Amino acid sequence: MEHSEAYMKILPYLEKMRRLRHTASIIYYDLACVAGKDSIKDESELLNHWLAEAAKISQDKDFIAIVKEGKEDKNANPMEKRLFENLYKEIEFMEKFTLDEYLEYRNTISDCNEQWRICRPKNDFKGWLPYWKKQVESSRKVARKMMKEGQTPYDTCLDSYEPGNNEAFIDSIFNPLKETLIPLLKKAKEKQKSYAIPALKSYDKIKQKDMSLRMLKAIHYDMDKGALMESAHPFSDAFAKNDARVTTKFLLEDWRSNVFTCLHEGGHALEFQNWTDEMFENHVENMATSAICETHSRFFENIIGRSKAFMPILQKDASDALDSELGKIDPETFYHLMNEIQPWLIRCEADELSYCLHIIIRYEIEKDLINGKIECEDVPAIWKQKYHDYLGVEVTNDKDGCMQDTHWSEALWGYFPSYALGNLYGAMIKEKIEQEMDFEGAIKENRIDKIVKWMREKDYCYDYLKPNDWIMKVVGKPLSAEPYIKYLKDKFE
Ligand SMILES: [Zn+2]
Known part of the structure; x- marks a missing residue:
């Protein structure tokens, strides 16, 4: 495959990035699977060092200039075209904010996430709420700044994970799915009563x-x-x-x-x-x-x-x-x-029929939250109502309710x-x-x-x-x- 001029110029940067990410992956895997409790701190610092090295490349002036050149290149092959589009997306985000604004936003997220780690095990929604509200307010600001003509704030969140998607499209997909899943889940639960499902034994x-x-x-x-x-x-x-x-x-x-x-x-x-x-x-x-x-x-x-x-x-x-x-x-x-069909509180390991309903609940709530139609303090009650209506599950605490996933504390809006x-x-x-x-x-x-x-x-x-x-x-x-x-x-x- 013939390469464009811009691609040949960006290649050394990409090769360096690939090696840095490879190193970071090895360290991350070691941290998650091997490192002892007391070695985690040192090793996390090592990981952050290599991640920062990778981040430096995307802030390099020459690199940014080549990405912009590549994005406009009419001779780029389809793979190069997509590559430059993707690299530009990261740069575009950074260009809309000053470094101070960006760092403040990242800090709001890490404070919120740190507080979530402390409050979640204690089922302390009230303790987490002020941090979460601050982060949601920042996230709304970011979304509004990223908005293009015809977009809602939440559309920009969807677009960042699945380029080209918007809430009108997701609604048109999720609504018929929800209408099918709710009655089907009830029916399947009823049908399951006629099967004798054996008890599980424990294995080492x-x-x-x-x-x-x-x-x-x-x-x-x-x-x-x-x-x-x-x-x-x-x-x-x-x-x-x-x-x-x-x-x-x-x-x-x-x-x-x-x-x-x-x-x-x-x-x-x-x-x-x-x-x-x-x-x-x-x-x-x-x-x-x-x-x-x-x-x-x-x-x-x-x-x-x-x-x-x-x-x-x-x-x-x-x-x-x-x-x-x-x-x-x-x-x-x-x-x-x-x-086995077993609707319950937790999304992870949900059965095949309940799974999408867990997601649809999160989607409906985060869409309204980012668009400013509801506030953080409304979320626990809405969550409980939806779990009751869609899954027939009664939510008795926030720990296993709206605080169960890390996504909302980390501002991963639009990911679910x-x-x-x-x-x-x-x-x-x-x-x-x-x-x-x-x-x-x-x-x-x-x-x-x-x-x-x-x-x-x-x-x-x-x-x-x-x-x-x-x-x-x-x-x-x-x-x-x-x-x-x-x-x-x-x-x-
Ligand atoms: Zn997966």
Whole structure:
């Protein structure tokens, strides 16, 4: 591929950034999985040092000039075009604020987050409220400053995570989804009463780790180009071209958590392991938006991992790794055990039917909050009402209510919808794969590599594009909730 002049000039900066981020990833992984309690402080300082080195590059005057030049370059190839667009977005943000304004905003966020860490375990919403109000006020100011013609303040938040999205579009997707999910969840809960779901036994970490490795192998995660370790909050990261690592956590009393965490994080890492050489050559790896990334993780976790076709593989591995008794459960019951519907307070590890409702609740609240239609002090009551109305769950405290996620304390406004959008994209991709190959057959014969190959050739290779352009390339249609609604109805109705 021919490169533009601007690309050749920016290349040394990009190579340096890539090395710095690689180093930072290794330190972060070590911090989360290996470092002892007393070594965390020193190692965090080391991490911050390398992150600051990376940040220096994006503030370099020459670098900024080249980015602006590249953005205007008519000869840029599609990958370069997207690369410069993305680099410009970061610069554009910094250009709208003075350094003092920016630092003040960052400080408001870190104060708010620090206070959240103190107040949340104590269920102390009132103690957190003044810090949160201050941060929300700053976030509203930032949003108003970033607004372009025709945008609402919250639109700018959505656009920062999923370029091109706005609240009118998300409403048109989430409203029909909500109307379907609320009655479907009630129906599925009723239906579930007729199944006898066996009680879970507890298994030690050694057995569960064996299970983790089997799950990663089943989806053809390449262990030679990665690693698996344990961390309090599971994650995955693309370190480098031949290194995409994952972590899991072990709940001794519920072994399903580790299984679906490994399929989720493994699903993320499969995408990283299958980026094309061309993407690395053009420095557009690692540009997929969070919705695109969540599409792939939730695809392997749910659409494959919780499917009937995958159950014999899962059951045999569970029987061999954990307990031969699990192999004796009849297949239909085992399937229901892996697909148990349990609406509850917490978003993480929510079942497939409740999950999007947790997200829609957050979306509806944060949209009104950033647009100034409601205030922070109104949130606990609205939260309780929505959990009652949508999920049939009674919220008894703020700790496991509106204070449960870190997103709002860290000002990650507009991030939540990405999780649900990933589900919707995934169902569209499933429909497309089914038109082109025997999807269920590939899972049944334990040949998930055939599905990974399809994704490498027709999906992962485009994931540097903006979400709307990417989904058009992959399935030929714009985002719609229909395929996901159909998928859930077929499965749970
Ligand atoms: Zn994820």
